[in-house]
Amino acid sequence: MTPEGSLLAASDLHKTYGATPALDGAEFSVHPGEVVAVLGPSGSGKSTLLHCLAGIIRPDRGTVRYADRDLTTMSDADRSALRRTDFGFVFQFGQLVPELTCLENVALPLRLNGARRKEAERQAREWLERLEVEEVHRQRPGEVSGGQGQRVAVARALATRPRVIFADEPTGALDSLNGERVMTLLTDAARETRAAVVLVTHETRVAAYSDREITVRDGKVKDLLAGLR
Numbered sequence: 170m171t172p173e174g175s176l177l178a179a180s181d182l183h184k185t186y187g188a189t190p191a192l193d194g195a196e197f198s199v200h201p202g203e204v205v206a207v208l209g210p211s212g213s214g215k216s217t218l219l220h221c222l223a224g225i226i227r228p229d230r231g232t233v234r235y236a237d238r239d240l241t242t243m244s245d246a247d248r249s250a251l252r253r254t255d256f257g258f259v260f261q262f263g264q265l266v267p268e269l270t271c272l273e274n275v276a277l278p279l280r281l282n283g284a285r286r287k288e289a290e291r292q293a294r295e296w297l298e299r300l301e302v303e304e305v306h307r308q309r310p311g312e313v314s315g316g317q318g319q320r321v322a323v324a325r326a327l328a329t330r331p332r333v334i335f336a337d338e339p340t341g342a343l344d345s346l347n348g349e350r351v352m353t354l355l356t357d358a359a360r361e362t363r364a365a366v367v368l369v370t371h372e373t374r375v376a377a378y379s380d381r382e383i384t385v386r387d388g389k390v391k392d393l394l395a396g397l398r
């Protein structure tokens with residue numbers, strides 16, 4: 170059953186890679202505007218959980234419900250379309266398109282969703298301003314610092330106003346000052362737009378920006394507050 174009022178919820182997720190079990194009955198849910206940190210030791214299944222929740226991989230068993238749809242039974246094409254319109258992604262290394270300027274990188278998802286170039290670039294510029302990196306709009310990702318590049322990546326993830334943002338170690342490649350600034354900008358923008366955030370991290374300092382923490386261990390999820398609700 171989907172927990173009351175949740176936007177994205179997974180139940181009894183199982184995923185095995187060959188003989189390696191990655192998820193073993195994992196449960197998860199997040200509400201609109203809520204930031205959930207996913208903690209746990211290396212290899213415990215955090216990224217696999219995130220990829221199942223985002224419809225990037227299909228679990229062997231279990232369900233992932235987003236709004237009123239079941240991601241596990243949707244076609245690959247429908248899941249790709251949903252990722253483009255409703256989900257945003259931030260990874261450890263920004264994964265910006267190196268040939269495009271920073272402005273074009275942020276405008277890209279808007280263009281893919283049908284916006285005209287001028288309008289996409291106007292909105293992209295606003296997001297760059299908001300993430301405090303307006304000055305790099307003409308530069309290519311290879312010409313900016315790690316912290317600037319990651320802010321551009323966050324701007325790109327937020328530009329389509331996604332309902333869920335998936336962030337996998339978004340500050341992993343940054344020094345602590347830049348990491349904290351990126352987390353503040355990301356979580357403030359998400360709360361303001363009522364986007365849910367699924368934040369995979371191994372740093373408690375980063376998890377401190379969340380509303381709730383869960384821990385993945387051996388492919389199972391432990392919700393630290395479950396007993397208190």
Ligand SMILES: Nc1ncnc2c1ncn2[C@@H]1O[C@H](COP(=O)(O)OP(=O)(O)OP(=O)(O)O)[C@@H](O)[C@H]1O
Binds near residue numbers: 187210216371
């Ligand atoms: N594509 C894959 N092929 C084979 N095994 C995989 C694959 N992806 C993950 N695994 C295995 O599944 C288990 C869970 O991996 P996962 O990446 O989800 O863990 P994690 O908690 O995100 O780890 P880390 O913190 O190191 O990134 C590990 O044993 C890993 O080796």
